[in-house]
Amino acid sequence: MTRINPEIIKKDFPIFNQDIHGRKLVYLDNGATTQKPLQVIEAMAGYNKIAHGNPHRGAHKLSVEATKAYNSSKETVRKFINAKSTEEIIFTRNTTESLNLIAYSYGREFINEGDEILLAISEHHSNILPWQRLAKERKAILKYMYLNAEGRIPLDEIKNKISEKTKLVSVGHMSNVLGTIHPVEEIIHHAHRVGAVVVVDGAQSAPHMKVDVQEMDADFFVFSGHKMLGPMGIGVLYGKKEILEKMSPFLLGGDMIEYVYEQEATFAPLPYRLEAGTQNVEGAVGIKAAMEYLEKIGLDKIEEHEKELTQYALDRMLSLPYIDIIGPKDLEMRGGLISFTIDGIHPHDIATILDSYGVAIRAGHHCTQPLMRFLDLHATSRISFYLYNTKDDVDQFIEGVKNVRKWFGYGS
Amino acid sequence: MTRINPEIIKKDFPIFNQDIHGRKLVYLDNGATTQKPLQVIEAMAGYNKIAHGNPHRGAHKLSVEATKAYNSSKETVRKFINAKSTEEIIFTRNTTESLNLIAYSYGREFINEGDEILLAISEHHSNILPWQRLAKERKAILKYMYLNAEGRIPLDEIKNKISEKTKLVSVGHMSNVLGTIHPVEEIIHHAHRVGAVVVVDGAQSAPHMKVDVQEMDADFFVFSGHKMLGPMGIGVLYGKKEILEKMSPFLLGGDMIEYVYEQEATFAPLPYRLEAGTQNVEGAVGIKAAMEYLEKIGLDKIEEHEKELTQYALDRMLSLPYIDIIGPKDLEMRGGLISFTIDGIHPHDIATILDSYGVAIRAGHHCTQPLMRFLDLHATSRISFYLYNTKDDVDQFIEGVKNVRKWFGYGS
Amino acid sequence: MDLNSIYSQLIMEHNRSGHNKKHLPNPDITEKGHNPSCGDDITLELKLNGDTIEDAAFTGVGCAISQASTSMMIDLIKGNTIEEALKLVEIFLGMIKKEVTNEEELEKLEDAIVLQNISNMPARVKCAVLAWHTLKEALSDV
Amino acid sequence: MDLNSIYSQLIMEHNRSGHNKKHLPNPDITEKGHNPSCGDDITLELKLNGDTIEDAAFTGVGCAISQASTSMMIDLIKGNTIEEALKLVEIFLGMIKKEVTNEEELEKLEDAIVLQNISNMPARVKCAVLAWHTLKEALSDV
Ligand SMILES: Cc1ncc(COP(=O)(O)O)c(C=O)c1O
Numbered sequence A, B: 001m002t003r004i005n006p007e008i009i010k011k012d013f014p015i016f017n018q019d020i021h022g023r024k025l026v027y028l029d030n031g032a033t034t035q036k037p038l039q040v041i042e043a044m045a046g047y048n049k050i051a052h053g054n055p056h057r058g059a060h061k062l063s064v065e066a067t068k069a070y071n072s073s074k075e076t077v078r079k080f081i082n083a084k085s086t087e088e089i090i091f092t093r094n095t096t097e098s099l100n101l102i103a104y105s106y107g108r109e110f111i112n113e114g115d116e117i118l119l120a121i122s123e124h125h126s127n128i129l130p131w132q133r134l135a136k137e138r139k140a141i142l143k144y145m146y147l148n149a150e151g152r153i154p155l156d157e158i159k160n161k162i163s164e165k166t167k168l169v170s171v172g173h174m175s176n177v178l179g180t181i182h183p184v185e186e187i188i189h190h191a192h193r194v195g196a197v198v199v200v201d202g203a204q205s206a207p208h209m210k211v212d213v214q215e216m217d218a219d220f221f222v223f224s225g226h227k228m229l230g231p232m233g234i235g236v237l238y239g240k241k242e243i244l245e246k247m248s249p250f251l252l253g254g255d256m257i258e259y260v261y262e263q264e265a266t267f268a269p270l271p272y273r274l275e276a277g278t279q280n281v282e283g284a285v286g287i288k289a290a291m292e293y294l295e296k297i298g299l300d301k302i303e304e305h306e307k308e309l310t311q312y313a314l315d316r317m318l319s320l321p322y323i324d325i326i327g328p329k330d331l332e333m334r335g336g337l338i339s340f341t342i343d344g345i346h347p348h349d350i351a352t353i354l355d356s357y358g359v360a361i362r363a364g365h366h367c368t369q370p371l372m373r374f375l376d377l378h379a380t381s382r383i384s385f386y387l388y389n390t391k392d393d394v395d396q397f398i399e400g401v402k403n404v405r406k407w408f409g410y411g412s
Numbered sequence C, D: 001m002d003l004n005s006i007y008s009q010l011i012m013e014h015n016r017s018g019h020n021k022k023h024l025p026n027p028d029i030t031e032k033g034h035n036p037s038c039g040d041d042i043t044l045e046l047k048l049n050g051d052t053i054e055d056a057a058f059t060g061v062g063c064a065i066s067q068a069s070t071s072m073m074i075d076l077i078k079g080n081t082i083e084e085a086l087k088l089v090e091i092f093l094g095m096i097k098k099e100v101t102n103e104e105e106l107e108k109l110e111d112a113i114v115l116q117n118i119s120n121m122p123a124r125v126k127c128a129v130l131a132w133h134t135l136k137e138a139l140s141d142v
């Protein structure tokens, strides 16, 4: 397999044409949001320049073009995750809305008193709070699977926590703090044996590895455009058709109805039923362009590239005695993000000082306070890679870390 | 007051550089969605090229820039509608989501059995369905104000329908079918006397006239970016601070929390509490650029210009005996959109044939089936103006209509 | 898209559609068809003789495309057996979806073949198929 | 932004902050302050003598900015009356919001004046003000 050349890829990304505080930008905050290639920026601008209209039902050319653009984006998304049909693809605003939609439209209907909802302790707040509210409303029980010392969910934990009472399991495919790739196939297998439905939060996985929702057999799979080279303001909810069909609408309004009377209404078929109001066609155009860009390069190659960077970064970081890696220290079932702490220096100070060297990383609780409490940490620093990162980026980051130590008066 | 020159304005809008079916584009579907000036397209592209990051809590420069861009957009929106503070400005996805948010977060808490919710029969589906669901859930009563023959809500109707039982009134500021500007100040005055809260759906008004939410004294005011030169995927919810503060969150997830524990969570202050997950910063940048563009030209001038076009179009249309105007036939309290029917020709055929002459109009029920039923119509055709439309556009439209008649074998 | 040629033929058909737009004296089957997004609304009436469609007519409102399509369908199926009519419906729906392209098959649709390129006007496809779906519904009840 | 100069001074302060980071034997007031978005968490202890702040100290976790800011505040308020301390809090919060710019006023903040330009690091403003808000809270209970 020929490798990808991130130096050439970087040329597609205008953001790297600038200096940050007089230095070249080393962007290692891809877990939070990713940068956009010109291909995505121009696809959206192009849509706005020649084809913009309100889709659906418009008989004029611009409306027809907008409808085509929207539908063709759905087909691209369908193929990207190998869904059976575009009826299974609902555009939302982001992962957070996708999860809220499921909790509302599926949860309120199908979770009952005493039922169990199961999460991993490593979930992002967006994959915790909607279930907390649902559990409270429906008098259901919210349970967690805990992690072992390596940051993985042990098989026993899966088997023990999934019981006949379990009606819904929602689990992050890849942890946005630990980088662990959780064994979703195992979880789905066990959950389906007891008839539970499984939601996979793919916010951190879909951008970085080939996902096949049919092979995985997930009942729902959700992710965000802005973490995969696409625009903010658009996210995806995949759901199996037979399940989506049972769900009541979430947002109500234009375009998702059939007949509206003064006191009641009937709803349109899938996928329209779950998409209310004027949809974000530009966002759809952007996510399509992003997926096309990723597929042209190849998700397998991107994954390979990130693995290589991760190995390289782990090696360099493990050689510095004052760095603690939070999460698996090898490449097995882990993605391209690394959380760490540095003895005696608070993660926020690390991030601020690294910024002055042009190195963008994230620090904090990463929207995972229950995990932080479980790990007995207040915050971590995190680097996260994507296809445009280079070994040189890692080197600059390591140089930066050494400088952070110096600022605090430590020898390096 | 110097007039605006739409021919010069048109030059800012790349969409007009193309031919539609070999003819110049006459875009008269602004009620559905508007076109974007280069200033908006480039503001968003520029953000993506130099300043994109995930806002809030990020310590690195790109995140700081994104946060600044987001906050500065809120300030622009605040000024645009003259809200007291940016805490009163919540970004949503569109008008539809704004209305659903109110029905969920305000309605479920404060509407009780037997309470009355009052709408006008001319509401858009997005301003009907959330209240139908709420009324059903809370065992409340959904009532309608009906219109007189001119398409206006008579003062008596307002006084009769608002009673001590009325707890919430939600009304479109300007009808997207009739063009009528409803007397929201009167409605608010009467509603406040009985302690009811008033939601104003400004989807059709905010883009076209100066709105001052404090002067109007609306409790909520909602609109969409894509109907005012801005991007799709971003909308606004204004609410009075003291009301927003009483509301429970809508979507739950990242960025809207304070502390999250396994079984419960506390929420961040306004406006964050009502904005979950990664926000649409690009959308915020786009709506800001759109508002700045509109304000540079002047909303009073835009309104004046649209009035002139509307008068001109009404005059020409009223002179054709086979056209029926649906809605007020004079300029009093009406905006720049005109619904009509043509004897013997279905609205969809009118739209399709006009398209072949490069004239983009909308036809159908315009997401207002209860109004259509009230008017005893199946559908109408609709033209709707904006700052870039010209008298020449009206002339081409009229020529087109004459041709439609010819196609159907009528003399003109 | 040669709008002019498709559309002007359709409008001609529409303007002639009066001969099929009426009530039948004693219909054996009455089936309503709706197109919520357009507001189109037709009622199809069928008179059977054994399993032959002896007579057919329609009432209702709709655009030129749906009215013309309905009228052409009625001209086509009159005198056919139910089975033949259902076969024609399949050919028509197949043509619209571009799944049936065989010339010989398509010619069985007679005048209705003019709707072959309606997918170039995607907003209007539903208008074209309304009557055919309604007929299918009507006959599947028999 | 001259990050280097602000930040290196803050870190020096932070590294010296140990002298204020401890428990008081018998504090009259104990007040917790949180910064949920950072996870910063401090506890302020005050020993009063009449309405004079005789001694003060803090414990807790946080970044260099919040720890340095807390320690500088403690150095500043020790020996002041409650009223004087509250006045200093207002000057400090005013400085951060760029509402207080008068040099003479600002000098009353002594070392803490180094935080004047923290608004150039918007993500860190909350770290700088945590202790001061906590003190205000503590003293408003008296
Ligand atoms: C009066 C009115 N309200 C609400 C809406 C819904 O707006 P959106 O589709 O942007 O949510 C529209 C636009 O279609 C409208 O005209």
Ligand SMILES: Cc1ncc(COP(=O)(O)O)c(C=O)c1O
Pocket (backbone or CB within 6 Å): A031, A032, A094, A095, A096, A097, A124, A126, A127, A172, A174, A175, A176, A201, A203, A204, A224, A367, B253, B254, B276, B277, B278, B279
């Ligand atoms: C694992 C995970 N889930 C959910 C989210 C929320 O995504 P968004 O903010 O785009 O809704 C994120 C990103 O922050 C994430 O990393």
